[in-house]
Amino acid sequence: VVLSAEHKKIRDAVENHRRDVKYTLHNLLRIGLAPVFPEALWKKILLDQVVDFDEINAFFFSTKLDLDPTPVSTVESALHKALGRSAEKKTVSSSVVWFRCFDKYVKAVETIFPYRTNELRAWREHIDDLFTSKVEDSHARVIAYDIAARKVIGSNPAILFNQYNAPEITKLQRAFLDRDGVRYNDIGGTGGSAKSARTKLAKKREREICNNWNEGKCFRSACSRRHVCSSCEGPHVVTLCKPKSS
Numbered sequence: 633v634v635l636s637a638e639h640k641k642i643r644d645a646v647e648n649h650r651r652d653v654k655y656t657l658h659n660l661l662r663i664g665l666a667p668v669f670p671e672a673l674w675k676k677i678l679l680d681q682v683v684d685f686d687e688i689n690a691f692f693f694s695t696k697l698d699l700d701p702t703p704v705s706t707v708e709s710a711l712h713k714a715l716g717r718s719a720e721k722k723t724v725s726s727s728v729v730w731f732r733c734f735d736k737y738v739k740a741v742e743t744i745f746p747y748r749t750n751e752l753r754a755w756r757e758h759i760d761d762l763f764t765s766k767v768e769d770s771h772a773r774v775i776a777y778d779i780a781a782r783k784v785i786g787s788n789p790a791i792l793f794n795q796y797n798a799p800e801i802t803k804l805q806r807a808f809l810d811r812d813g814v815r816y817n818d819i820g821g822t823g824g825s826a827k828s829a830r831t832k833l834a835k836k837r838e839r840e841i842c843n844n845w846n847e848g849k850c851f852r853s854a855c856s857r858r859h860v861c862s863s864c865e866g867p868h869v870v871t872l873c874k875p876k877s878s
Contacts, residue, residue, distance in 0.1 A: 635790060642680060642745060643789050649678040649744075660743075669740045677740045682786030685733040685779075690722035692736060693729075727763040727771050730778070734759075754794035762809070770809070773819045777808035780815075846870040 842857035844850035
């Protein structure tokens with residue numbers, strides 16, 4: 633694969649970081665110019681690897697405090713400690729939260745790769761277009777697609793964020809967002825999985841009264857609806873229901 637100048641610039645920077653990533657990370661945090669970001673995720677930023685937005689969400693927007701009394705040596709470490717650690721996860725479950733996390737991610741990436749602003753903006757606009765074009769119940773599928781696509785981008789140096797028309801990425805988009813896509817039913821929108829939806833329907837039927845039984849037409853050995861009177865809910869069909877005397 634022939635890489636463009638942009639690809640090569642990123643690849644060369646990553647190879648330079650990989651020579652001593654611990655030293656690079658130490659210097660990054662020591663000078664205090666980097667934005668506050670989960671310390672455990674900086675290594676992935678330096679190596680241009682996929683970052684879990686659930687960890688970003690937990691770090692910045694969790695209500696839990698880190699009460700570990702272990703002393704810290706720098707102001708940067710103190711900020712990380714006060715905000716929390718990335719070991720906890722808090723699922724990104726809406727477009728609003730996704731944008732919050734993505735923007736935090738962009739600030740971190742731009743600190744290491746300042747020439748990637750337009751590339752990252754292109755991906756933001758791409759996901760924004762998908763959120764805008766889909767009903768809210770399908771936003772979970774857009775988020776799932778984003779996760780899968782970023783994994784591919786993070787593992788393939790030949791694909792950048794602004795190359796969302798690459799075959800590897802469009803294939804994922806169809807798989808997650810097309811109704812006949814092979815991954816479409818992996819996510820059941822904001823209401824849960826397809827299996828969860830079927831469970832809810834079954835529970836609803838369990839509360840419903842069987843009209844066929846009341847009419848003497850239900851011959852199922854395991855009917856999902858209730859075999860009770862549709863008038864008084866007694867243990868008889870409605871034709872045998874005796875109205876209560878007033």
